[in-house]
Amino acid sequence: MSTNELYLSSVKKQFLYYKTLGEKAMDQLEPEQLFTTTNEDTNSIATIVEHISGNMLSRWTDFLTTDGEKEWRNRDLEFAHNLLSKEEILNSWEKGWECLFTALNNLQPEQLSDIIYIRNEGHSVIEAINRQLAHYPYHIGQIVFYAKQLKTNDWESLSIPKNKSNHYNSGKFAQEKSIKNFTDE
Template sequence: MSDPAKHLEGFQTEFRRYRGLAEKTIQTMGHDQVQACAGGGNNSVEVLMQHLGGNLRSRFTDFLTSDGEKDCRHRDREFEDQGLGEAELHALWNSGWDALEATLGALHAEDLALLVTIRGVEFTVAEALTRALAHVAYHVGQIVLLARLQQGEDWQSLSIPRGGSEAYRQNPDAERGRA
């Protein structure tokens, strides 16, 4: 993308879109469903929320000035059932997203070329944001799939439903909230 300001705006839009998709999905679930695990070694939605919250908080706290893998982060614990209540889980989730949104709101287009460090490896800000967006998309997809599997025939599509492609083609801006 040749316009850095549009590139940065694109990151902001896509992160908001994935957060919205995850949160709409989570709202369709009871806390027992959020905690349910699909078998040994698989993650529950709760674990994915813990992990994304921890990852985003670590990566985007002091984003431009410190390594994105903070010493205070305990990544392995993010994948354990911590027995969090619903409010505590959502606070953890929101803390990561809040750190990301604060960082994105403070960045300027020219910052995309700056270097940041993650686990001792340098990346441009644009590369780090691309990596983070891919990571978020991966886990949000898992959250949606877990909810869909649990809800079966009761699942309500959060995007273009089967048989809805023609209606979407008539109003493609609806996906971006510009309908």
């Protein structure tokens, strides 16, 4: 497998990991908690999802051929509390991720050095992917943190549970060394 093929495989797994992380956090909440804000400057989880989805649709639609900031995108409207139910939140979430994975699955390894534009600024395809691989986990971290705060108790850890690192590590080191992505489990 070429380096470019390895890279594409890895980023697909990373995006899927963060998608799953966001879903597992939201699944632990009551529907009304998805709309909670703590002050005027705080976005609800619903708003964060709407923003992520809007960004994904803009960036990944016609990924190689049109600017990543589409003329039809209204970024400010993504923060106007348009999603009104958990079903709408999850539909928006899925629509964005489907657009992202369709674009990634259609990418050829030799296209990774091609130049695309976001707001008229040129990026190699690798740079554009990395930009989004930093952006989405930033917001998914917000979702996870917020969900954990809203849940208050009975939170099911999405990583190594507190005070369980030694147990987790001993299980890992008891296995044979292997080459795999941490998301393969």
